[in-house]
Amino acid sequence: MSKVVERFLNYIKYDTRSDENSESTPSTPNQIEFARMLAVELKSIGMENVSLDNNGYVMATLPSNMDRKVPTVGFIAHMDTSPEMPGKDIKAKIVENYDGGDIILNSEKNIVLSPKDFPELSSYIGKTLITTDGTTLLGADDKAGIAEIITAMEYLVDHPEIPHGTIKVCFTPDEEIGRGADHFDVEKFGADFAYTMDGGPLGELEYENFNAAGVKVVINGINIHPGSAKDKMKNSMLIASEFINMFPKDETPSNSEGYEGFYHLVSINGSVERTELRYIIRDFGKDAFAERKAFVRRAGETLNQKYGEGTVEIEIKDQYYNMKEKIDEARHVIDIALEAMKAEGVEPKIKPIRGGTDGARLSFMGLPTPNIFGGGHNFHGRYEYIPTFAMEKAVEVIVKIAEIVGKR
Structure with a gap:
């Protein structure tokens, strides 16, 4: 040996x-x-x-x-x-x-x-x-x-x-x-x-190698007794599902290879009042990487306009280049x-x-x-x-x- x-x-x-x-x-x-x-x-x-x-x-x-x-x-x-x-x-x-x-x-x-x-x-x-x-x-x-x-x-x-x-x-x-x-x-x-x-x-x-960033998304809801929730409850998990569905379906790890980048939903942890999503973003090109981060922020802004400012909070941290x-x-x-x-x-x-x-x-x-x-x-x-x-x-x-x- x-x-x-x-x-x-x-x-x-x-x-x-x-x-x-x-x-x-x-x-x-x-x-x-x-x-x-x-x-x-x-x-x-x-x-x-x-x-x-x-x-x-x-x-x-x-x-x-x-x-x-x-x-x-x-x-x-x-x-x-x-x-x-x-x-x-x-x-x-x-x-x-x-x-x-x-x-x-x-x-x-x-x-x-x-x-x-x-x-x-x-x-x-x-x-x-x-x-x-x-x-x-x-x-x-x-x-x-x-x-x-x-x-x-x-x-x-x-x-x-x-x-x-x-x-x-x-x-x-x-x-x-x-x-x-x-x-x-x-x-x-x-x-x-x-x-x-x-x-x-x-x-x-x-x-x-990839340019890489980690994303933390916090979605803030309002919990009201379901019997009197009409026009008052804001279910953060349902808003989270809207956020997730805004992402392109084919830009995930399981649908990409070579030089193709992706968004990857890593974890979900939620309740009516608060849901936290963790993503990682990857792309080889500097401009494409910047656009991916901008896309995430725009998705949050769209939902804040719909549900009220502060509903979606997004934190993006670059990891490596x-x-x-x-x-x-x-x-x-x-x-x-x-x-x-x-x-x-x-x-x-x-x-x-x-x-x-x-x-x-x-x-x-x-x-x-x-x-x-x-x-x-x-x-x-x-x-x-x-x-x-x-x-x-x-x-x-x-x-x-x-x-x-x-x-x-």
């Missing part, structure tokens, strides 16, 4: 789910426990300036072995796993020499990972896969990225003949709840550019990743992220940070799996990026 696989199987023993309802940083104490372990491991493989701050960010440095100054490159991964699925007591299953058929994850609960549902499995016939047992997620998002980065750093320490400049690594908390870059100290990190090892299948390279405009200013960062992938026999698959990463926010904080594959599939759920050779290729790509930067 390769070192990267051993590390990954050890890391997924830690339950590091983040918690969006927590106001602490990190949002769960288990992330700090995992961070402490990673800091010890980084020291043990020969990394320098290893630190763990009060917010749970682990940073370390591999010094340059060059006799001239070259750019400093960083590699970043996040420690938390999604709160959408249990991440405790993960019982990973290793499927060697996959035969292309159904994989029984859990016979008792009849949970099957099937190429009928996930046709990309057919690409991995003859390969070794790591899957869940059907009751938890696997944690490849992003413990695979952490394992790949540390294994690559260890390889560079053990092979000083490979030229490289200064390399920085950072492991962040709470990426899954949108807070991964909240307390990231870009100046302390000290890289000229970086890569998040947080992508999906082998070959993915992403430097475009499309990193493409920042990456375009540092195109060499993409060129280096492409060169490294091709050198290691990996076919690059450039595609937009229909979501966001720490790299999107970091790019707007002065650190251009595109996203590279970690190798996994079906993140955040019971059908998550990862081919072991994809993790090994990710290690090779990290090493090659370091070497390319060192030779420039």
